[in-house]
Amino acid sequence: MKFSAPWCHQNKLVKRAATLLTLSSLSFAAIAAPLDKSKIQFIGPLAEDMQLKPFQTPHGETIINNLLPQLQADSESFSVFGKKQNWQPFNKINALTLGGLQALKFNIETTRFTQGTLTLKGLEQGQLFINGELQTGDKNSYKLALNNSTHTVLIVAQQVANWRDVTLDFAPKSEVDKITLSTSQTKRLSAKQLFDAPTISQLSLAPNAKQYVTTTRTYSDKTQNQANTVTVLKDADDHTLYRFEAGQPSNIIWSPDNQYLVYLLNGELKQLNRKNFSIKTLANDLEGANGFTFYNDTSLLFSWSKSPESTNSLTKHYKGLQDRWSYARTTSQIYMLDTKSGLTKALSQGPLSYSLEDSNSNRGKILMSRPVMAMQASTHPETELVELDLKSSKLSSLGKFKTFNLAKYTNKDIYVVAGPDFKNGAGRALPKAMLANNYDGQLYLLTEGGKNVKALSKQFDPAIGQLHVLENGDALIKVTEQDTQPLYLFDLSKQRFKKLNTGLDIVEKFSYSHDRNTEILLSGTNALAPQQLKRLNVSKNKTDLIWDSKPSSYANTRLPTLEEFNFKNKHGVEITGRVYIPSNLDKTKKHPALVYYYGGTSPVTRGFTGRYPFNLWAENGYVVYVVQPTGATGFGQKFSAQHVNAWGDYTADDIIEGTQAFLNKYNYVDSKKIGNLGASYGGFMTMLLATKTDIFSASIAHAGISNITSYWGEGWWGYLYSGEASKNSFPWNNSELYSQHSPVFHADKVTTPMLLLHGDSDTNVPVGESLTMYTALKLLHKDVELIEYKGADHQIFARDKRFNWWNTMLAYFDKKLKDEPQWWDSMYKND
Structure with missing residues (x-):
């Protein structure tokens, strides 16, 4: 009994707190307020002699949709049936009724995810569009859910009894839901x-x-x-x-004599005459054909693949490591087609697939590559470069290589792009004990039928990708140079590289x-x-x-502004980066920031947009720091070689050091509101960083690797990628690398809230990698979320999925870094 009084008192306090909480939640009443008519633009009457309004016809929806682009345009006026119409302030309209159509337009500015109800009063017949999308409502009342952006609102009025009675009211859902009206043409990205x-x-x-x-x-x-x-x-x-x-062509090529344009269209190979635009069909039923190129004026070379007949077998007997790939049993051969007769002949045959590298009609030679074996149990499968003499049909081997990207004829020799280890390390520019990263493309010249090789890019830091040979034998190449992808010209006679002035960061x-x-x-x-x-x-x-x-x-x-931000890490190596700063940022206040990285073997390039929209993140109020940690190509062989057998060692240090240096310089960034994210290897880095530091307040890992061993064995290309990332290391001879570098083995150290994103059809990094980490963090009672995208592979391409994916990431960071959970809750609270 002596414990009953205190317990009763405590119970009363709990009830009183609950009552106060309830009263507090009811203290805000959603009060509708009329919108300022001076901030709303009006246009009309449009076609005032219109006998029937669109809604009175069977084609009303189409009629309005066709007018929308003109109404949505930023122009101050436009013409309808020969009469010029001007946008003007709505508060200056004093009409009772008007013929034809009218429209209202204004922008809503939000600074956070905002909800509320927009009510249109006095409008008898009309449609509401927000950002071009038709809204559905009940009796001219529309529930809005607007993300942090500029939203264009357009109202098409078809029937109004009295324009003096037309008003627009907005009732916010809560006290944080605020909107600002603007007629400015300037909008956020x-x-x-x-x-x-x-x-x-x-x-x-x-x-x-x-x-x-x-x-x-x-x-x-x-x-x-x-x-x-x-x-x-x-x-x-x-x-x-x-x-x-009639359709969209693909594989467009030009005849060397400049007479014809040849292309694929709906399975047919077409030839367009450049002078009179007449069209001729060269071949039909070309399923599986691709890579068409001219050998001479009247002959085409192409690759033609054949897949095995599908079966209803209950089992699949794997023939080798590559047999996990859906296309592993598909073989491709090289064919030649005569454009005059339509006759096609095979140039290669057998169980191995051939790839066309190049041709030279003056030499009468075809350059091809093929795997040494169909199914190779190797982390570095061998590629054989072969040359076919068309006159004698003799096939000659020019060498077998464990690193090989492409080959092209030049004058009497052959250019090859491959890793530093090509031809027993001919391209290495590394200390003797250092393992090369063969994703770092180098340029070579094969001479004397492949007997000799000359390394051309040892002192050239950019990683070489695409290569084309000009008439004089010089090479036009696209490279990765730090975080850019420019074009260079390699002068064969002078043996030097010259950068071309494209004026673009990314070609x-x-x-x-x-x-x-x-x-x-x-x-x-x-x-x-x-x-x-x-x-x-x-x-x-x-x-x-x-x-x-x-x-x-x-x-x-x-758009945001961009600043370069580089620092020297603890090893004295300069680590480059860039910072996107939101437009109109008040630098007297503290702001949240996002840190993005890849960390795999290539840098995060400077493209305007892509899967990860840095400009969009910045215009949503985040200062964005993109860092290029140790291990990426494009910075020289020694820099990229440190990716090998590291699995995050240097990368994690660079990201942590870089974030600290970033915070030291950008004092308007809130150090307690820093988010980090990455994908694939970058997703692995997000998980790994969470076991090493608490500098971040929220983390997102997309398609990340949580267990290096399972990724190595289950991902379609896991063992191949690990051939470089874990060179000469396997679970049985270096178990420490595979276990102690795997984030899931240190899941108990994670303190940062984490969102895991993954496509459930990911063949590169199987979804089990996120499921494994999610299971560990859930059992450890950590703050973790997992979102799976149905039918998505390693990347999110489809438009609807992409928008949802972008929204999900921003909504999560808004919740964790801005203390604004409403957007996230609207998307996932009721799932």
Whole structure:
């Protein structure tokens, strides 16, 4: 009994606290407030002599949708049936009724995820669109859920009894839900802009540079995940000569004599005459055919694959390590097609797949590569480079290599791109005891039929990727140079590299002419500039702009500013990085920040957009620091070689040191509100960092590796990638590397809240890697969330999934770093 009184008193306190909590939650009443009419634009009447309004016809929805682009445009006026219409302030409208159609437009600015109800009073018939999407409501009352952005609101009015009675009211859901109206044309960057804006998906320049083809790709709310593509043929003055209407061509190539354009369309190989635009079908039923290229004026080379017949077998007997790949039993052979007769002949045969590397009609030779065996039990499967003499049908071997990327003819010799270990380490520029990273592409010259090799890039730090050979034997190459991807010209006679002035941080696609005065057609972006199409004269090293997506898709768009931020790590090595600073940032206040990295064997490039939209994150209020830790290619062989057998050792230190240096310099960043994230190897780094530091307040790992051993054995390419990342190390001879570097073995050390994201169909890093970490952290009662994307592989491509994925990451960081859980709760609280 002596304990009853204190217990009763405690119970009363609990009840009283609960009552106060209930009263507190009810203290805010959602009070609707009319929106300021002076901040709303009005236009009309549009077609005032209209006899029937769109809603009175069977095509009303289509009629309104076709008018939307003009209403949504940033122009101050436009013409309808010959009459100019001007936007004007709504508060100056004093009409009772108006004929035809009218529209209202304004921007809503939010600084956080905002919810509330928008009510349209006095509107009898109309539609509400937000950011181009039709909203559904009940009796002109619409529930809004707006993320942190600029939102364009458009109201199309079809029937109004009295415009003096028309008002717009907004009732916030809670006291934190606030909106600001704006008629300014300047808006913040949006996710839709980044994904939907036009990009060049294909380009090709004629051998004589007098014509070119581009394919432009866009997305929209109407087509959703389906891309809108437009392919056009233009002349050197950018006049459209031909537009592909019946379908979209692929594998576009030009005949060396400049007479024809050849392309694939719906399984048929077509030939377009460049002078009279007549079309001829060269071949049909080409399923599995790809990589078409001209051998001479009348002959084509291509690869033709054949997959085994599908069976309904209950079992699968694995024939080797590669048999986990869905395409492992598909074989490809090289064929030649005569464009005059349509006859095709096989140039290779057998159980091994052949890849076409290059051809030289003057030599009468074809350069091909093939695996030494169909299924190779090796972390570095061998590739054999072979040469076919077309006249004698003799096939000669030029060598077998454990590192090989591509090969091209040049004059009498052969260029090869491969790792530093090519031909017994011919390209190594490393201390003797250091293991090379063979993802770091190097350039070689094979001479005397492959007997001798000359390393050409030992003193050239950029990693070499694509390579094309010009008429004079020089090489046009695309490289990874730190966090950029520029073009270089390798002068064969002078044995030196020259950087071409593209004016782009990232060259995405390029095509070149075959005359003496070489020109290059190229597309790409800068860190703060969206996609452009340019023409470059190689001899003058001068670039002319052809097309820029910014005026059409990013006009009046606020973008962050960019600052370079480098520091020296504890080993005295400079670690580069960059910082995206939100526009209009108040530097007298503290702000949250995000730290992004990859940490695998390539740097995070400076593309304007991509899977991880740094510009968008910044415009959502985060200072974004992108760091390039030790181990990446593009910084020299010694830098990239430190990726080998490290599994995060140097990388983690660089990220932690870099974050600390970043906080020291950017004093307006809140050190207690730092998020970090990465994907794939970067997801592994996120998990690993959580076991090493508490400098971060919230972490996101997408498709990360939690157990190096299971990834090594289960991922489709796990054992191959580990051939470099864990060179000569296996679970049985270096168990410490595989266990003690695996985050799940240290899950008990994690204190940072973590979100795990993964596609449930990921073949590269199986979803089990996130499930394993999630299980460990849940059993340890850690703060962890797991979101699985159905049907998604290693990357999130589809438009709807991409938007959800971007929203999920921002919503999680808003919850953890801004103390704003509403967005996350709206997405996942009721799951």
